[in-house]
Amino acid sequence: MEDLIYRLFPYAIAFTIPLLITSLGGLFSERSGVINIGLEGLMLMGMFVGAYTISQTEMHYPGTAVWIGLLAAMVFGAIFALLHAFACVTLNANQVISGIAINMIASAITVYLARFLTGSGNVQIIRGLSRYTIPYLSEIPVLGRLFFTQTYATTWFVLFILAASTFLLYKTRFGLRLRACGEHPHAADSAGVNVYLMRYAAVCISGACAGLGGATFIVTLSGEFNGTAAGLGFLALAALIFGQWKPWGILGATFFFGFASTIANVSQVVPELSQVPGIYLKTFPYVITLIALVLSSKSSQAPKAIGEPYDKGKR
Amino acid sequence: MKTRVRVKKDFTMSLFAVLLGMLAGALLMLVTGSNPIENFYYLFRGGLMNIERIGNTLATATPLIFAGLSVAFAFKTGLFNIGGAGQMLIGGLCATAIGLTFSWPKPILLTVIVLASLFGGALWGALPGVLKARFNVHEVVSTIMMNWIAYWSVFYIVPQYFKGPFLETESQRIPEAASLKIPWLTSLFSGSYINLGIFLAVVCVVIISIILERTTLGYELKAVGYNRDAASAAGINVNRNIVLSMAIAGALAGLGGATFYVGFASNMQIGVLPSQGFDGIAVALLGANSPWGALAAAIFFGLLHTGKGFMSAMTVTPPEISDTIIATIIYFAATSVLIERNWNRIKQYSPVALYKKVRPGGVDSTAGGEQ
Numbered sequence: 151m152e153d154l155i156y157r158l159f160p161y162a163i164a165f166t167i168p169l170l171i172t173s174l175g176g177l178f179s180e181r182s183g184v185i186n187i188g189l190e191g192l193m194l195m196g197m198f199v200g201a202y203t204i205s206q207t208e209m210h211y212p213g214t215a216v217w218i219g220l221l222a223a224m225v226f227g228a229i230f231a232l233l234h235a236f237a238c239v240t241l242n243a244n245q246v247i248s249g250i251a252i253n254m255i256a257s258a259i260t261v262y263l264a265r266f267l268t269g270s271g272n273v274q275i276i277r278g279l280s281r282y283t284i285p286y287l288s289e290i291p292v293l294g295r296l297f298f299t300q301t302y303a304t305t306w307f308v309l310f311i312l313a314a315s316t317f318l319l320y321k322t323r324f325g326l327r328l329r330a331c332g333e334h335p336h337a338a339d340s341a342g343v344n345v346y347l348m349r350y351a352a353v354c355i356s357g358a359c360a361g362l363g364g365a366t367f368i369v370t371l372s373g374e375f376n377g378t379a380a381g382l383g384f385l386a387l388a389a390l391i392f393g394q395w396k397p398w399g400i401l402g403a404t405f406f407f408g409f410a411s412t413i414a415n416v417s418q419v420v421p422e423l424s425q426v427p428g429i430y431l432k433t434f435p436y437v438i439t440l441i442a443l444v445l446s447s448k449s450s451q452a453p454k455a456i457g458e459p460y461d462k463g464k465r
Numbered sequence: 466m467k468t469r470v471r472v473k474k475d476f477t478m479s480l481f482a483v484l485l486g487m488l489a490g491a492l493l494m495l496v497t498g499s500n501p502i503e504n505f506y507y508l509f510r511g512g513l514m515n516i517e518r519i520g521n522t523l524a525t526a527t528p529l530i531f532a533g534l535s536v537a538f539a540f541k542t543g544l545f546n547i548g549g550a551g552q553m554l555i556g557g558l559c560a561t562a563i564g565l566t567f568s569w570p571k572p573i574l575l576t577v578i579v580l581a582s583l584f585g586g587a588l589w590g591a592l593p594g595v596l597k598a599r600f601n602v603h604e605v606v607s608t609i610m611m612n613w614i615a616y617w618s619v620f621y622i623v624p625q626y627f628k629g630p631f632l633e634t635e636s637q638r639i640p641e642a643a644s645l646k647i648p649w650l651t652s653l654f655s656g657s658y659i660n661l662g663i664f665l666a667v668v669c670v671v672i673i674s675i676i677l678e679r680t681t682l683g684y685e686l687k688a689v690g691y692n693r694d695a696a697s698a699a700g701i702n703v704n705r706n707i708v709l710s711m712a713i714a715g716a717l718a719g720l721g722g723a724t725f726y727v728g729f730a731s732n733m734q735i736g737v738l739p740s741q742g743f744d745g746i747a748v749a750l751l752g753a754n755s756p757w758g759a760l761a762a763a764i765f766f767g768l769l770h771t772g773k774g775f776m777s778a779m780t781v782t783p784p785e786i787s788d789t790i791i792a793t794i795i796y797f798a799a800t801s802v803l804i805e806r807n808w809n810r811i812k813q814y815s816p817v818a819l820y821k822k823v824r825p826g827g828v829d830s831t832a833g834g835e836q
Contacts, residue, residue: 187547187609237800246545246605247799250746254792258785259493266497267784269732316551381613381738387611391606429621436610440596443607 154422158412160281160300165415166408168193168367172386173393173400174315175359180395181319182352183332183455184238185245188231188252190383191359193367195230196223198260200365201273201375208276216279220304220365227361228354230256235353239346242459261377273375275368279304304366311359316397328352332453334444336459339402345460360386388439394437394451407435475753477763478672478801479747482751486794488788499782505657508787511775512768518775520657524729526767527662527694528553531721532745533752533759534666534673535590535714539604540754541677542710543690548593548608549718550742551615555589556582556719558619559724559734561636564643571642579665579723586719587712589615594711603689604658612738620735629732636733645728667760669717674756718742740788747791748800766791 172193179186186192204219211218232250237248262270288298307320317327330338331348339345367382368375389407393399404417414431417423477576489503510560512522539546559581567574593607627636645660675684688696689706697703726733726739744766751765752758773787 153529185605187605210707230645241800243799246547247746247750247795250547250743251792251796251799254743254747254795258788259791262493262783262785262789265785380618380736383611384609388610391814427621431615432620433614436613440602440607440610442594443602444600445778447602 153167154420156295157420158416161416162405162409162412163297163305164302164370165412166255166405166434167302167370168363168382169386169389169408170312170363170401171366172360173389173404174312174397175356175363176387176390177356177397177400178319178328178344178352180316180390180456181332181336181459182328182349183453183458184235184349184353184455185210185249186232186234186271186353186356187246187387188256188383189356189360189386190192190379190381191219191253191256192227192231192357193364193383193386194253194256194260194335194379196227196361196364197360197368197375197379198225198264198364200368201275202267204275204369205268205273212277216277216369219275219369220362220457223361224358225361227364228358230361231349231353231357234357235350238284238353238459239349240270242461245457257378260375264375264377271377275373278369278373301371303306304370308362308366310446312397312401319397329453331460334453334465335458336398339398339460339462346422349460355365388435391452392439392442393464394433394442394446395453396451410434442449467745472753474754475758478490479565479751479758479798482794482797483765484799485797486790489743489793490790492647493789494782494786495666498780499780503779504776504786506774507776507779508769511779513772514775515655515752516653516720517655517657519773520654521627522764522767522771523663524658524660524767526534526651526772527660527728527764528725528739528741529763530666530760531672531717531724532592532741533748534669535717535721536749537752537756537759538673538677538717538756539710539714540749541683541690542686543693544594544597544707544710544714546593546608546711546714546718547605547743547746548590548715549721549745550740551608551612552589552718552737553722553725553739553742554612554615554619556586556722557733557739558615558722559585559620559719560723560727561623561627561639561642564639564727565586565637568613568640568642574642575645577718578727582719583716584719584722586722589717590711590718591708594708598707601780616716616736616738616763619733622624623733623735627733630802634735634785638731639727643727644731645724658729659725660728662728665720665724669720669762670756670760673717677756682709689721718745721745737758745792747795747798750795 156429170397172189176186176189200219201225203222204215208215209217234248234252237243238245264271279302281302283300285299288294290298319329327338327349329344331345337347364379364385374377385407386404389400389403393403410431413423413426417426417428494501494504512518532553533770535549535552560578563578563581564574589611593604593611594605596602597604623636624633629635645662647661650659650661651657664754677687685696685701685742686706688699688701689703693703721741725739746760748762748766751762769787769790772782777784
């Protein structure tokens with residue numbers, strides 16, 4: 151049993167990281183007052199751009215191709231998110247419908263482009279990111295084996311982004327303003343904050359994060375773009391809600407969900423887990439999020455102005 | 466007079482969204498180096514060129530009609546049902562399970578299948594309704610969660626109980642008696658996928674428009690949609706109407722699931738959330754949330770989906786162009802608020818308005834009357 155946990159842990163962490171960064175992206179957008187149901191689509195865009203960039207560059211720059219791919223995924227994720235920002239912030243469109251449109255546009259256009267560029271709907275990369283064990287730290291009893299062996303560089307990169315984002319959101323002027331736009335945009339506006347600009351920035355950050363999440367999934371776990379994000383973006387959305395729109399909350403939630411999904415994913419190949427009913431493990435994140443919503447219905451932590459287009463003239 | 470202006474305006478908006486969507490599709494074709502006019506010609510020809518293709522267009526449109534009706538109905542009560550995909554899956558699962566388990570005569574079996582999918586979908590829709598009414602959980606979030614609960618339930622239930630003979634990822638084929646396809650209809654459309662679902666869909670369009678326009682229930686549902694507090698003050702049981710609206714919306718999507726999984730197709734694939742659930746949102750938006758509008762919009766999307774295979778066979782354009790066009794239409798329908806807000810300004814420049822303006826003394830009397 152103990153050995154099993156040691157073996158599962160690296161996979162669970164690898165599964166958690168794309169969820170975490172995507173969820174963090176959703177956090178930025180929703181804390182600024184813009185609902186982002188398009189996380190799945192933004193992630194898919196990141197998967198496609200990441201996989202395609204890597205497949206094109208890895209011949210020439212074998213070592214750095216992965217990082218070029220991750221960067222490209224972030225950039226294109228942010229650009230693609232502009233579409234959502236434009237609809238929600240400038241045009242005051244319904245944020246849910248715009249998010250759904252983002253998902254549908256992403257799943258149609260990525261496969262369209264994949265077919266056009268490669269002939270098939272799939273984009274494969276030859277080499278993903280390699281795992282490595284951190285010297286010294288991995289020798290710490292228990293924790294070392296759990297957290298510092300067989301890790302990916304992206305894991306530490308994403309955790310760094312999480313820490314930096316927490317600092318950005320809670321300790322800087324930018325973060326305070328961003329959160330104010332999600333709680334009471336009119337008050338923020340009268341204090342001299344440009345609500346439109348803040349929301350644009352937040353939605354773009356969420357696109358970059360979700361794009362990074364998608365590309366991270368490609369370079370660590372899957373190794374190919376196959377036209378679907380398989381609900382990872384929605385799982386990240388569930389984690390955002392279950393984590394009550396707080397950075398450390400979503401860290402806990404994504405790890406919780408990531409671990410459950412990992413057990414369900416590997417239960418076919420690990421004999422000790424063959425009796426695990428996958429249906430409960432896979433539906434568990436969604437069921438528990440619903441339960442959390444019911445329990446927190448009296449004291450929801452959701453941003454107050456979420457989903458409301460900002461209208462300067464309204465009182 | 467007022468309603469006619471509204472209908473005309475809705476129609477113009479929908480036309481705008483469609484044109485912009487097709488324009489975006491044409492741009493994408495141009496960027497990827499193919500000829501849009503040729504592509505659109507093959508796209509429409511592929512959906513309409515013979516009786517079989519027309520049958521397929523209608524068969525593809527059938528689940529879309531249901532999904533669109535479902536979204537439109539919930540919208541009328543001010544609820545946003547984006548759980549159509551999950552409700553379709555559950556409806557389809559109920560239909561498939563009954564079709565594979567019982568070997569009754571076809572009329573009885575089909576009746577039970579339709580009822581089962583209706584109740585399965587209704588249950589899946591009612592739960593978010595209850596959560597909304599009782600605990601104020603937003604239905605958008607809860608229906609998303611219900612979609613994925615349905616997805617993973619089907620993912621594990623189908624291989625465990627109804628595993629197909631060859632593949633782990635699909636169910637057994639349903640027997641002929643459990644299929645909504647019937648021989649005379651199939652041969653009438655020379656072997657197309659068309660099935661009884663299309664009649665069921667038209668019947669539902671009629672029923673839903675009667676419920677909304679002619680019954681107390683419809684009046685109450687719409688009242689809740691317009692202003693919850695006012696409805697409550699007028700003695701309408703808001704919570705009951707929310708649950709009921711979601712249950713009916715779920716039932717419609719569930720029926721759509723039956724027409725897709727035991728009508729259009731003959732087995733269930735796992736690991737796929739039916740795209741019709743989300744296309745239904747586009748159908749409802751384009752149909753301006755009216756049942757007949759949804760019917761028309763669904764047939765248009767059915768045409769796009771049926772024609773795409775032929776188009777991609779005749780040209781080098783990948784078939785996903787249709788999905789791109791539909792997705793872009795949703796985007797433009799979502800942003801149509803912009804057009805709506807400037808509706809009166811746009812109207813000033815329409816040929817009719819300009820004519821009225823030049824006509825001496827015409828401007829004030831007409832402009833005031835239509836607003």
